[in-house]
Amino acid sequence: MQDQAEHFAADIRWLLRHKDEFVQVSCPACDSEKVRGVLEKYGLVYAVAPIGGTMYMNPDLLRRYSKCTIPDRRTMPIGISTFFRV
Numbered sequence: 001m002q003d004q005a006e007h008f009a010a011d012i013r014w015l016l017r018h019k020d021e022f023v024q025v026s027c028p029a030c031d032s033e034k035v036r037g038v039l040e041k042y043g044l045v046y047a048v049a050p051i052g053g054t055m056y057m058n059p060d061l062l063r064r065y066s067k068c069t070i071p072d073r074r075t076m077p078i079g080i081s082t083f084f085r086v
Contacts, residue, residue: 012042015061019043022059029054 026033027049035047035058047058 012044016043018061022061025056025058025060027051027054028056 027047030049030051032049032051034050036050036053037048039046039048039055044057045059046055048055
């Protein structure tokens with residue numbers, strides 16, 4: 001459990017060191033730019049999308065740091081509701 005806490009703290013420190021590279025993003029699930037609520041924790045801000053209630057970090061890191069991406073809903077061969085089961 002100690003290792004997990006240390007890794008978590010290291011991740012938060014890394015994110016905060018790169019905070020100047022954050023950009024405003026839309027919801028990764030519904031692509032909405034509107035938010036229903038905002039939460040701040042550990043110096044990071046999280047938004048809640050009004051449709052579906054997805055919580056995501058916003059502003060977020062530039063895409064170059066992301067190891068995984070959610071398919072763009074405009075180019076997906078299936079509907080977004082099928083992909084996300086909304």
